[in-house]
Amino acid sequence: MEKPKIHPYIPILIGVISISLSAIFVKLAEADAGVIAFYRMLFSILIMSPLFFYKFKGEIKILTKRDWIFSSIAGIFLAFHFILWFESLNYTSVASSTVLVTLQPLFAFIGTYLFFKEKLSLKTIVSGIIAISGSVLISWGDFRVSGNALYGDMLALIACGLITGYLLFGQDVRKRISLITYTMVVYSISTICLFFYVLIKGESFGPYPSMTWVWFLLLAIIPNLLGHTLFNWAVKWVSTNVISVAVLFEPIGAAILAYFIFLEDLMTTQIVGGLIVIAGIILFVLDIKILKKFFKKSA
Template sequence: MEKPPVHPYIPIVIGMISISFSAIFVKLAQAESGAIAFYRMLFTVLILLPAFIKNRLHELKLLYQRDWLFSTVAGIFLAFHFIFWFESLRYTSVASSTVLVTMQPLFAFIGTYLFFKDSITMKTLLSGVIAILGSVLISWGDFRLSGNALFGDILALIACVLVTAYFLFGQEVRKRVSLITYTMVVYSISTICLFFYVFIKGESFGPYPLMTWVWFLLLAIIPNLLGHSLFNWSIKWVSTNVISIAVLFEPIGASILALFIFGEKLTASQIIGGLIVILGLMLFVFDLKTLVKFFRKND
């Protein structure tokens, strides 16, 4: 495999900061969850379309039937990830929702174990137990606040499973296909899926207030183009687990933004539970010796 033009961790960090704005823009948009997700993906596709037609359109002929299958599955998983996550933000706080969505490493490990035969270690089991205890503490605290908050937590966990599946299927295709081609195919499939979801469910395609259209556009530019697309670029050189650990920092940025914009204060259970989840997931993927070897190899 060719050497990346820049260290993969650089775009991962940029993507990590970018996705922290996602929950904020969703809560600011005055629209239903499916419509928000649809316009987020539609605007992303429209922004990428000129560059794709000019430089990469011919690559569609190079895709194998397996690539189309995996890309379709990934696009559908991504669409429903957005639907469940955006809906969870209607019921629970930004902090709880983003922390639970970022439990990807546990689900990523289950996927890599089932499909790629990764081994189970004592560290894996311990980190899993710690993260689960943290999520239970968050959910218990939210349940004491209201049943709606607990329902939002459950939706966030489902969204977490879906986005992990999206990355796992995407990793297989991204290793052989250029970023813009892969992104256009998967995002287009996701957009089509969301269109039918909004249409069948009877959600409104508009009109919306001007600022809601602005939030739609910012969702496309910042979390998608500077977030997910950079993760998709990086996944050619790093594993799904590396992407998952980067996503762990999303709740921190999103919670700080939610505090200043919406006045969402963190409860004791959210703070303690969130820290426990992050501790468990850090234990799962953090290996200092491996990181040192990786950086020395790429110096």
């Protein structure tokens, strides 16, 4: 496999910053969850279409039956991830929802072990536990044991499992086809799935206030084309585990933005939890050998 022109961690970092805006745009949009998800995906493929048809459409011919099956599953998983996560934001806080939806390592560590036989090192397990503990602490004061918030929390947790499945199936297909072709195929399947979901649910495709259309477009450009597409690029060279752990940064950015935009309180537990998340990610990303050399030189 050829080496990437830039280190995969750089696009992953940009992707994490981009997706941190997702929950904010969703809460600002005045529409049902399925509709928001549909327009997010539709605008994404419309923006990508000129490049795809100009340069990459011929690559569709090399897709195998296995590629189509895996891409279809990934697209359906992505569609319902958005539906459930966006719906969860109607019942629980931005902090709680983003924390639960980014607990992907719990699913990714198991998934990559079962499907790709990737060994879980002690460093991976320890750093994952640290980062997940920090994520839970971020919204500790906001978790509730009953009512609407619990329902929202459950929706976010299921959405978390779905996005991990989407990445796992993508990890297999992306090793054989280009980023643009894979993204176009998966996003198109996801859009079709969402279209029928909105139709069956009887939700309205419009009209909406002008600012809601702006939020739809921004969801497509920033979290999708800058966020998820960059993850799709990176997953060719790194494990799903790397992306899943890095995504734990999202609740930090989302919680801070929610504090200023929606006046959602940012508690001490959320601040401390954010620092723990960062510590877990640093432990996961840095090479233990490099750390040992550093401490030896310091001594």
